[in-house]
Amino acid sequence: MHDASPLLLIQLTPPGRGAVAGLRIEGPGALDLVARYFVTRSGRPLADFPPGRIVVGLFGSRSFAGETPTLPEEVVLSRHSDAVIELHCHGGLAAVARIEEIFVGGGCRRISWQEWTANQAADPFSAAARLALAEARTTRTAAILLDQYRGALRQALEQIESSLQFGAKDVARQQIETLLAHASTGLHLIRPWQVVVAGQPNVGKSSLINAIAGYQRAIVHSTPGTTRDIVGVQTAMDSWPVELFDTAGLRETGEKSEQAGIDLARQKIFEADLIVLVFDNSLPWSEQDQVLIESYPTALSVHNKSDLPRATGQRSPGLEISALLSAGIDSLCHEIACRLVPHPPPLGAAVPFEPEHIEQIRGYLART
Ligand SMILES: Nc1nc2c(ncn2[C@@H]2O[C@H](COP(=O)(O)OP(=O)(O)OP(=O)(O)O)[C@@H](O)[C@H]2O)c(=O)[nH]1
Ligand SMILES: [Mg+2]
Structure with missing residues (x-):
């Protein structure tokens, strides 16, 4: 166990089988540790290569200067500095596990990419945005998170704080309202x-x-009552991530x-952000159609x-x-997207994207 070791080991590529895996060894003595297990292809010591050079060689559980390691694994090293080395190896689970085991045996402390990523960021909002970016499903949501990573939300909160300190309560209230207007969009990124x-x-x-x-x-199927279960599908509308349910x-x-099945449907309708009510254009408008429209007045009708x-007679728009x-x-x-996000945040806008952010902003309201 190396719970307090300053030497860190991070797997940068997603866990699982892949063509290539990336590991980062970071901390004092990183170069010395890696050099214990790595023999360059030319046989020259690793320390002789300048930072930034890509070095190909063999990695193994034991090595002696100039000799081939036992059970060698071909790897590519990139030495950023004596304290930061990145190692790229075959992406199979066993290869990564074996190399990690060797580093942990050599004194490294393994940390998750999430922990490492959070440590890299300038502030908690940037850290949260960076983690969220990994889960963004569309370029549009990624762009908004990138703005928050670059400081949009932090700056907006600093401005509110400063308005409050100077007693400009009306300005602060306006700044808070602008932020909260994007809260619903932020929570869905x-x-x-x-x-x-x-x-x-x-x-x-x-x-x-x-x-x-x-x-x-x-x-x-042409038989009414075909669908019984809820069937979900992931999609995007105007580049907003949407989960659609039948x-x-x-x-x-x-x-x-x-x-x-109908009970499940009603439950899902209750939880939904938007209901799309479908009607049959070839059938006359019925009493049941009218009941549906009146039961769900905010629904989008199709x-x-x-x-x-088209059946004759009047029907709801x-x-x-x-x-x-x-x-x-x-x-x-497009209509669904407009209903979900009627006012998309402009480029570079501050957007709160975690429930804690919204709580914090509401907390400022109490001071206005
Ligand atoms: N002409 C025409 N037929 C359609 C259209 N959409 C669906 N249908 C037909 O209508 C019938 C019912 O379609 P479904 O999609 O199963 O209808 P549903 O609303 O899911 O039905 P349930 O699952 O029973 O509630 C099938 O025979 C479809 O081929 C359309 O746009 N035009
Ligand atoms: Mg169906």
Whole structure:
């Protein structure tokens, strides 16, 4: 155990099987430790190579100057300084484990990439942004997190603090409101928005899920009551991460398994950030349709099957699409994105992205 060792070992590449793995050995004596197990291809001592040079050689559990290590492993070293060496080896689990074992035996303390990353950042907001960046699913969310990593959120909080110190409470309140306006977007940067597709049986909910996903994710059938379980699909709309859910058709039923599916659907609707209500454009507007619209007044309405003749009579306003022909899907996705993020943060804006950030900002409100 080397709980207090200043010599650190970090696996920089994600854990698991890969072509190449990267390890970083950092701390006083890093070069000496690595040189104990590494023989350069030319036989020249590692210390003779200038910092920044890439050095190829063999790594093993025991080495003697100028000799080949036992059980050698081909590795590439990059020496940043005497205290920072990066080692690239074969990415198989066993190769990485063996090299790590040797370094730990030599006195290194293994730390996670998360711990290492957090230690590198200038402040806690940068650290959190850097960790969140690894989980960003779209370029748009990554760009916002990159702004926070570069200090946007920290600077905004410093400005609020300074306004409060100078007694400029109105200014502070304005600064707080600007920040809180992006709170909902911030909280979804690494947690996708949840959008539920709901409606009566057979209106084309599963077909719509498949049209958006671009593959046959959900079972489609002409028999009403086909979908029973919640079926989720990960996607992006206007480059916002969205998790889309197909649900059982909502209707009165005496069948137990269908009722269980409907109960699940109602629960999912309750938890959703947005509900997309699907109606059948080829059928006249019904009493049940009206009940649905009134039950979920904030839902986005979609009239599907626009490829078929439109039923006569009045119907509630909504987007017309054909899931079968994939017509109107782009407009629908754009509309969903606009509903989820009506005011996207401008470039470089400060965006709180953790619940603790929002709590901290609300704490400032109490001082205004
Ligand atoms: N003409 C036409 N038919 C469609 C369209 N979308 C779906 N359908 C058909 O409508 C029927 C029902 O489609 P599903 O996607 O299974 O409907 P659902 O709403 O998921 O149905 P449940 O799971 O039973 O609630 C199938 O026969 C589909 O091929 C469309 O845009 N145009
Ligand atoms: Mg279905």
